[in-house]
Amino acid sequence: MKINRSGIVLLLIVLPAILPNTALFAQGSGRSEEIRVPSEALRPYYKPEDFSGKLKEFRNWLEAIQLPASGAEFQKRAKDFDNITIGDVRTKLMSLRDLATDPDLEEVSRLPRSWYEKIFNAALPLQSSVETLNGIKILCEERNYQAAKRAWERAAAETLAIMSKPPKKLSSEDLSAIAAKNRERRRKEYIKWYREKQAEELRKAKEKAASGGKKKKKNKETEE
Known part of the structure; x- marks a missing residue:
């Protein structure tokens, strides 16, 4: 889960007054400490279009790449393929990996995680192919180009397929179980964030108090 920290700060200020809160209790400093988790903090961070948009962007990028028949032509048109550098492909694959491993994925998309994992695994060979293709831009080796071209097109075709x-979408029973599990995870993440925030504020307050005490002592010594 990705916690929108600026949003949480705002939630801490306004939500207690306008939204129902979930109260949790934790032991701390010898007393029961009530921590209220805003309803907003228990909801998914992403929306369905966030996930579908990433897939659409990747599909459009992959479909637009049509490698020429020969390495010589590829080398000649190297500037036309600036969008398949090693860095570009690595970034695209990392985006797919992040998508497939996001804890909110199934709850939001309502599709099984295994499908996203299959997409990522099918696209993974693109990385080794692009390393060869980038070398062809500098030194054309026709045999190497043809091998890389076949590997690229095979991976692209499998991924697009x-x-x-x-x-099929997940059943309502599965979605309910997934949502409950995610809700509990977000609750724990919020509590952890809140406690860390409190600890940091306490540390800063102590440092400020200590600094103020030293300053007063120094001023007093100067006056004497």
Whole structure:
């Protein structure tokens, strides 16, 4: 889960007055400490279009890449393929990996995580192919180009085929169980964040008090 920290700070100020809160109790400093978790903090961080948008962006990028028949032509048109550098492909794959591993994925998309994992695994070979293709831009080796081209097109075709056939949505029972589990995870994450925030504020207050005490002592000694 990604915690919107600026949003949480705002929630701490305004939500207790306008939204129902979930009260939790924790032992601290020899007394029962009540920590109220805003309802907003228990909801998913993402919306369905956030996940579907990432997939659409990746699909459009992959479909737009049409490698030429020969390495010589690829080298000649190198500038046309600036969007398949090692860095570009790595960034795209990292985005897919983050998508497939996001804890909110199934609850928000209502699709099984295994489908997203299949997409990522199918696209993974693109990375080794692009390393060869980038070398071709500098030194054209036709045999190497053809091998890299076949590997790229094979991985691209498999990835697009998986993306074109999304699975059935998760059942309402599965979604309820997933949502309950995620809600508890977010609750714990909020409590952890809140306690860390309190500890940090206490530390700063102590440092400020200590600094003020030293300053007063120094001024008193100067006056004497």
